Amino acid sequence: MIKKLLFTPGPTPIPPEALLAMAQPIDYHRSDAAVTLIKDVLEKLKHVFQTENDVLFLTSSGTGAMEGAVANLLAREDKVIVIRSGKFGERWSEICTAYGIEVLPIDVTWGASVEPEAVEALLTEHPDVKAIFATLCETSTGALHDIEALAGLTRVRPTLLVVDAVSALAADDLQMDNWGVDVVVSCSQKGLMTPPGLAFAALNQRAWDAVTCSDLPKYYFDFRKAHQSGLEGSVPYTPAVTLLAALQCALNRLCAEGIRNTIARHNRLAVATRSAIKALGFSLFAASPANTLTSIRLPSEIDGKAFINLMRDTYGVTYAGGQSQLSGKIVRIAHLGWMDENDVVVAISAFERGLHAIGYEVPLGAGVTAAQEVFRKEN
Amino acid sequence: MIKKLLFTPGPTPIPPEALLAMAQPIDYHRSDAAVTLIKDVLEKLKHVFQTENDVLFLTSSGTGAMEGAVANLLAREDKVIVIRSGKFGERWSEICTAYGIEVLPIDVTWGASVEPEAVEALLTEHPDVKAIFATLCETSTGALHDIEALAGLTRVRPTLLVVDAVSALAADDLQMDNWGVDVVVSCSQKGLMTPPGLAFAALNQRAWDAVTCSDLPKYYFDFRKAHQSGLEGSVPYTPAVTLLAALQCALNRLCAEGIRNTIARHNRLAVATRSAIKALGFSLFAASPANTLTSIRLPSEIDGKAFINLMRDTYGVTYAGGQSQLSGKIVRIAHLGWMDENDVVVAISAFERGLHAIGYEVPLGAGVTAAQEVFRKEN
Numbered sequence: 001m002i003k004k005l006l007f008t009p010g011p012t013p014i015p016p017e018a019l020l021a022m023a024q025p026i027d028y029h030r031s032d033a034a035v036t037l038i039k040d041v042l043e044k045l046k047h048v049f050q051t052e053n054d055v056l057f058l059t060s061s062g063t064g065a066m067e068g069a070v071a072n073l074l075a076r077e078d079k080v081i082v083i084r085s086g087k088f089g090e091r092w093s094e095i096c097t098a099y100g101i102e103v104l105p106i107d108v109t110w111g112a113s114v115e116p117e118a119v120e121a122l123l124t125e126h127p128d129v130k131a132i133f134a135t136l137c138e139t140s141t142g143a144l145h146d147i148e149a150l151a152g153l154t155r156v157r158p159t160l161l162v163v164d165a166v167s168a169l170a171a172d173d174l175q176m177d178n179w180g181v182d183v184v185v186s187c188s189q190k191g192l193m194t195p196p197g198l199a200f201a202a203l204n205q206r207a208w209d210a211v212t213c214s215d216l217p218k219y220y221f222d223f224r225k226a227h228q229s230g231l232e233g234s235v236p237y238t239p240a241v242t243l244l245a246a247l248q249c250a251l252n253r254l255c256a257e258g259i260r261n262t263i264a265r266h267n268r269l270a271v272a273t274r275s276a277i278k279a280l281g282f283s284l285f286a287a288s289p290a291n292t293l294t295s296i297r298l299p300s301e302i303d304g305k306a307f308i309n310l311m312r313d314t315y316g317v318t319y320a321g322g323q324s325q326l327s328g329k330i331v332r333i334a335h336l337g338w339m340d341e342n343d344v345v346v347a348i349s350a351f352e353r354g355l356h357a358i359g360y361e362v363p364l365g366a367g368v369t370a371a372q373e374v375f376r377k378e379n
Numbered sequence: 380m381i382k383k384l385l386f387t388p389g390p391t392p393i394p395p396e397a398l399l400a401m402a403q404p405i406d407y408h409r410s411d412a413a414v415t416l417i418k419d420v421l422e423k424l425k426h427v428f429q430t431e432n433d434v435l436f437l438t439s440s441g442t443g444a445m446e447g448a449v450a451n452l453l454a455r456e457d458k459v460i461v462i463r464s465g466k467f468g469e470r471w472s473e474i475c476t477a478y479g480i481e482v483l484p485i486d487v488t489w490g491a492s493v494e495p496e497a498v499e500a501l502l503t504e505h506p507d508v509k510a511i512f513a514t515l516c517e518t519s520t521g522a523l524h525d526i527e528a529l530a531g532l533t534r535v536r537p538t539l540l541v542v543d544a545v546s547a548l549a550a551d552d553l554q555m556d557n558w559g560v561d562v563v564v565s566c567s568q569k570g571l572m573t574p575p576g577l578a579f580a581a582l583n584q585r586a587w588d589a590v591t592c593s594d595l596p597k598y599y600f601d602f603r604k605a606h607q608s609g610l611e612g613s614v615p616y617t618p619a620v621t622l623l624a625a626l627q628c629a630l631n632r633l634c635a636e637g638i639r640n641t642i643a644r645h646n647r648l649a650v651a652t653r654s655a656i657k658a659l660g661f662s663l664f665a666a667s668p669a670n671t672l673t674s675i676r677l678p679s680e681i682d683g684k685a686f687i688n689l690m691r692d693t694y695g696v697t698y699a700g701g702q703s704q705l706s707g708k709i710v711r712i713a714h715l716g717w718m719d720e721n722d723v724v725v726a727i728s729a730f731e732r733g734l735h736a737i738g739y740e741v742p743l744g745a746g747v748t749a750a751q752e753v754f755r756k757e758n
Contacts, residue, residue, distance in 0.1 A: 242575075242622075
């Protein structure tokens, strides 16, 4: 008997009451109960987004909200800056290019985070840039970007700051209103502890003003329709009602914990994981690691893909491997969503046993001990 | 104690094993099990689509697959025919217009079905039309369109036939390959007995050839990416994995029944419902009614909205009302998906009691009797 545990940066484990909410007989999405549910969910999302702006939702993966941000905010002749430090920064670039938007890329070595000075220099050179597309946590590398610093640049300029918080929302801090971030997009299957299939976007007034000037084609991802419907507890198209029911359960947990505490919990889990990994003699891949996940650089004698399969099949523990150029070279352990200290102990101890199983010597127990030291200190 | 029963044309009731499949601990979408699940689901969908063409899936409402069809098949200078006989025909038109495509509309009175001769005349006048966008069952009116006749026109011409089978798939016959339909789109929450959040498209070779000429912007709804990934049991973006698990359960039922039997069952339920409605002195709104749902024209003394609320709150039975210009004027009873003869008896008998409750005299039991006569004959 092996219990399966997911340490992937999405989907993340779902709390039991959210699982059971999905198993209830399905409701009509135009019922009074559905209207109340949608309004409640959208109100509670504001707390998680740390904003007074309305949050809108779409039935899609997070990429749908990213595409929506491009298609709703930009016009044909616009020029944008895209920060590319991994697969998801590249995705912003691909979407903009698909819509014929001129992209000024800032390419950052994978694992590093963008230097705000580099962004400022490019902005000064191109003051007519309509928007900067950035990533809070670059999930492919585990690197956290300094969104507060970027917002400091954009909020005194006409340029919009659009942040992909797909994986990091509720795990890493993102104070939309306090920092002056214009657009935040995210989705259900990460920090929000809900299965994949819902995406979200929050826009401030500057962003809504840009929407009125957009001439790019859009229909299903039309933010104005989604926003207006949402205010009335309605939807333009049949939404994923079972996922909304699960989301409500998850948001009840998050609101009870409080977003500041939720972020602090993720930070504690992340610090413990990093400490454990270092105690085992490994190095972190990200220079400024996020709370969302920990990326571990593998020595060349370890076959990353085979190791991840072994961990899943033998220890029931699913980590994520590297993507694109990092395939086989890193292991990514997410401590994201419905996760507590015991989960981190399991993730680390299994990592130790797995390494022993492939003949890679580490001081057995050193990782777990280091993690426990952090938890003891923090409590 | 009131049991809630959904007779809406989406979402439709979910079989219990599909509900419970969603309550299982969530799986990683890149696991071997997920690969097997995706391949299995896509294979079984071919049976339901009555095609040897590959079926692709998207995480979105059905409208996402409709938009995908427009964005993937067409190029900027294309001209298309859209058959508009209700809200969903109009949606094709709205999507095409959003992408700057020239639309030649064929407007049909709501409740009626298109005359193939009218389509042929317009095609002859405009032989350069790239595609015809049609609807199998116009859900807003309950009207069935003669897709076989339309396919007879397009398969001997370069024009593509794109069919919205969102509500009618598995309920009304649509022989994609035998009739020569080029593109069929549908979604999860209707005949497929799965919650909303998944959309599907099947394209034949002629349609794939058109995709290579398309220059409209697309990213999330890129059919080639979805198609190629699906063949490998993969996805370009995190899919709604809980909904895929439910879909597999539902498809197991559909494949065990066999699509021809499934359509025959829906026909039997529809014939019984129509017979019952007529026996109660009401008339059908649709001239050529679909198996998917029955639209009932209400006499002016009945307030449709109040009646639907009464039915839901007092009898636990949720019908759908009229949309747009039909608001308050019709009642729509779906007999769609996980439905059997007993469900129809419940829908009809509650209808009879509801009418009595509002003081509208009908011969109590006449509807149920008429339905039973049909079921007896058919068995």
